[in-house]
Amino acid sequence: MRLQNKSAIVTGAGRGIGKAIAKKFLQEGAKVVICDINEEWLTESKKELSSFGEVYSILTDVTQRQDVEQLVSFTKERFGRIDILANNAGIARFELFLETTDKNWNDTLNVNLTGVFLCSQVVAREMKEQKSGVIVHMASSNGILGEAGLAHYNASKAGVILLGKTMAIELAPYNIRVNSVCPGFILTELALEGGMSEETVKNYTSKIPLNRYGKVEEVANAFCFLASDEASFITGTELVVDGGQLCQE
Template sequence: MRLKEKKAIVTGAGRGIGLAIAKKFLQEGAQVVICDINEENLNKAEDELRQYGEVYAKKVNITDRSEVESLVAFAKEKLGRIDVLANNAGIAHFEPFLEVSDEYWNKTLSVNLTGTFLCSQVIAGEMVKQKYGSIVNMSSSNGILAEANLAHYNASKGGVKLLTKTMAIELAPYNIRANNVCPGFILTDLAIEGGISEKDLKEYTQKIPLNRYGKVEEVANAFCFLASDEASFITGTELVVDGGQLCQE
């Protein structure tokens, strides 16, 4: 029960890694507010998660400050306070650099980077009052090393990484920690919808020393550790969950 009596928000929790994070938090004793922009996925997730603990759901567009502020008010009403924020919400779209449209560039940066900034800033403002908090942001191995056909995604995740380090410095006086999780290739609905082919999937697996893709539960475990007091002296860093892929040239 590493998160016993902790009050948490998990963004993008309608499915995939976000859903796995919320499940892990609940299993470890937290009370959780989940949010997502897709209301259908959100309602299904809430129904599924109820068996694991106390969970509340709210539809939120994290790129809109007023909606983020509404999420915070909702969480305070349901949970009383906010101890942990898991910024998981994100999007990806495979597209060659020379063909990246303004639409997908702006949308990717808006959700992945601006959304993380807005949630972090607004919720950190609440954590400052209680002199405690843990923020765990979803970056990526793509935020460390670039990958072809993902210029907009790579840029957004690199931005999240340095945003988080800056947050760690500025929030440390308030006993608020900020860290990144950097997954490698995790087979999720998002990856499939992003346009990955069977050929790409096979090539990815061959590049990974552990010779397999990652599971959503393995990313959730990393989020749980960094959110917990077991990581009380860890801030401003990134935990890479990639099966060893970045270890080699």
């Protein structure tokens, strides 16, 4: 029960890694608000997560400040405070740099980077008043090293890492910690629907020293650790969860 009595927000928790983070937080004793832009996934996820603890859901587009403000008011009304923010929502659309459209560039930067900025700023203003809080960003190993076909995605995740480091410096005086998690290849719908060829997906494990894809629970564990008091002296860093992939590239 590492998050006993803590209150948390997990964005993009309608499915995939976000749902696994919410489940882990609940299993560790936290009360959780989940949000997502997809109503059907959100409803389904909330139903599934309810058996693990106290969970509420609210439809939210993290790129819209008004939505984010509603998410925060909703959470404060239920829990009175916000101890943890997990900025997980993200999109990926495989597309070579020379073919990248303005729409895909803007959508990717909007959700993956601006969404993290908006949620973090609105929540951190509450955490400042509380004089405590923990924010964990979802970055990616693609925010550290490049990978063809994902220039917009890679740029957004590199931005998230540096946003996190800067926030860590500015928010430390208010006892707010900020870190990023950098997963490698985790087999989720996003990884499968992102536009990578079946062949690339099938052969991907050859790039990973542990010779397998990561599991959503393995990323959720990293979020839980960074969100917990076990990480009380850790801020402004990134935790890579990639089966060793970055060691050899």
